[in-house]
Structures are given as structure tokens and as C-alpha cells.
Amino acid sequence: MACPAKTRTCALSPWLPLALGICLCLSACAAAGNGSANVTPPIPQFISTPGTAATQDVAYSYQIETAASTGSVTLALAAAPSGAALNGSTLTWTPSAAQSRVSNQLSVTATNSAGSATQSWSVTPAGTVGGTFVITYWTSNGPVNVPFDWTAAASAPLKFVPRALIPKSDGSFQVLLGSGNSDGTFSIPNVSGGYYWLQPTGSLYWTSSSTVDLGVDFNFQAPSSGKINTVPTTTQMSFNFSGMAPLQTGDVAAFVWQMFPPFSLAWPAESPAGATSLTTSALITSSIDFSQGGPAFFLQYQPEYAGTLSALELVSEDTLPNLTMSNGTSNSVNAPLVQSTQNSFDLNIAGSEWLPLFNGLPARPRYWDQILPSQRISSCPPVNCPQLTRGISPSRSTYRHRYAPF
Secondary structure (H helix, E strand, C coil): CCCCCCCCCCCCCCCCCHHHHHHHHHHHHHHHHHCCCCCCCCCCCEEECCCCCCCCCCCCEEEEEEEECCCCCCCEEEEECCCCEEEEEEECCCCCCCCCCCCCCEEEEEEEEEEEEEEEEEECCCEEEEEEEEEEECCCEEEEECCCHHHHCCCCCCCCCCEEEEEEECEEEEEEEEEEEECCCCEEEECCCCCCCEECCCCEEECCCCEEEECCEECCCCCCCCEEEEEEEEEEEEEEEEECCCCCCEEEEEEECCCCCEEEEEEEECCCCCCCCCCEEEEEEEECHHCEEEEEEEEEEEEECCCCCCEEEEEEEEEEECCCCCCCCEEEEEEECCCCCCCCCCCCCCHHHHHHHHHHHCCCCCCCCHHHEEEEHCCCCHCHHHHHHHHHHHCCCCCCCCCCCC
């Protein structure tokens, strides 16, 4: 009698009973067979850690490794953003603008004969914040768009450069500088995902948007291009308002001068009560060239109440078509105001209905709608007034007035 193949032969001994010989032979054959059994590997185990830092338009790479004890494995992408690819054990991806500053989910599956394992992670690439800054002047002939010239603003003495302030865990900020063009477009690279402070000029906006519209609307004639003096001068401005509505508590007198850049002043005009004239002055140290000239408006506002709504109403005004002043000296301006024409409109107007209203206006200032937003902005930080920060989302909003009298 012999055992199966790959085992040793087992013969009967003449000295042993037949039954005992069969038993010994079977035992020996069984023992020999156990030495040829296959060992099953464990389920795959990842021993590499994926990186979570990435940057827009810069190649991201992850070399995937699994434990040697798991044997041969097959890797596959279970989830990945568009453009990601797995070649062998290397995952590559170049984040696009649309994939930057937002969370991207990635997942890789490793499979062998014992089963499969999955490794998942997310990447939020730093990206470029960009946008436009175009001032729209609504005149009697229709809208006139004037881009903000970042190239001129970046030079001395203004030195306006778009920047992003990224909050850090220690309470400080990482400051990222951007650049702009003469057509009003600007960009700030390497801004991380989430909220940040956007500082295009002297204003701050709390936003998480990657595309920003800083546009401003005015309903008067666009100013001609002016120049900035390289050396600041101190200029005295004296104003003599006359023909005003009798002064009362809450009155405001304002001076708005459309030049480059637009210039404005405002004063309380409450006393003496009942007076119809006001003399005031301002000492201005600035690099603005006041000799360039431009249309100027002298305005008187009084508080107006309609139920729970409060506003400042334009009651008298005067317009000088081309006011000029001398830099670095004293200047006196007389402003004989006349009563402003009163008008009324439905406060329940949809945003799409404002266009024909603006097109129908003459080239004269109507500032009460500008003063209110600027007052609110100056007294309420954007972080506590989320309704004001909507104005820098991709769509424009009512609260986008910057060059208001306050």
C-alpha cells in the first residue's frame, strides 16, 4: 500500500496486524500532506499619508504605499475631482480655479485576494481671489462705466494695492498682496479657503468669495481724469451756505466734488436753530490736485420719518459745473442753495425696476440713498453686519456706495 503523490511510501510490516498497519500508514500520509498548505495574505493596509495642502494651477502628487505583508494589491480611484489621475501607485492632480478654495474629496481603494481597504481625505487648495472694480455713473444719457486704474493707484502717494488678510490661530493675520490692472480687474494669489478680510483700498470686507465685484454706482456725470501730486499740500477750504431750509436737529450739510479721486465733506448743520445760512471750513492735507476742477454739489439734508423707516432727505442744493481750487492756500466758496424738487416713489420696488428709474434721472445728485448706507457701514463692522457684506458677492447690491459724504 502506498500514500498519495508527494508523500513517502508506507509498507506493511509482517510483524504487525493488518488493522494497525493501515492506521500507521494513514497517519504518516496525513502528516506529510499538511506541509503543502497555502497561506492567505491579510487585507491591504495603507502605510502612506496623503498631503492636504495644494495650490491652484500647481501639480499635486501623492505616492501611495501599502504594507509589504499584504502582498500584491490593485489600486483604484474611488472618488476624485475632475482632472485627477492614478498611474500605478502615483496620484496626480492640478487644481483648477473652480476647484480652489473649496473642499475636494479624494478616495483610493486597495484590493487583494483577501479583500479591500479604502483611504479617504479632502484637499482645499489655496487659490486666486479676483474681481473687478468699475464705477458706473448714471447720467441723463445713460450709464458711463469708469474702471478703477489699479496701476495708477499702486504708485506713490496712494499706494493702493489689493490685499487679503487671513486670520491666524494666534489672533494675527497673514497679509497677501495682489495686483491690479488699468481695466479695473485685480487678483490676489494663494488665498486659503474660508473667510478672510478683503482690503482693496481703504475699506475692509469680510467674505469667503473668490470672485468679487467692487463696483460702485453714482447718479451724476463722470469726472474727468485728474492727477495726484507727488508731494502732499495743506489746503484751506471755506464754505458759505445760504438759502438753506431753516436748520433743525439732525440736519447735515455736505460738499461733494466729482474729480479724481472723488472728494466729499459733511458737517452737522443743526444750529443755530431756524437759521438759513451756514459758514464752515476744513483744512485738508492731501495729494489730490484740487486745481483739476470738476462739478461740485452743495447739499442740505434733513431727517425724514415714514413709520419705522428713517432717512435723510435732500431739501436744498446748489451745483457748480466746474469748481477749481488752488493747492496749498486758502479758498472761499459761496453756495446759494435752492429748494430741491420733491418726488416720491414706491419703496416696494424690485431691483430690476431700478434701471429705467436711473435712466430717467437728470445729471443731478440725489444723495440721501448714499448717506444712509455709508452711515451704517461706518457704525457697524461688516463682521457684525452680514447684510452689508453681500455687496461684494458676484452680484451687486444696494450697499455698494463708497464715495458718500460720510
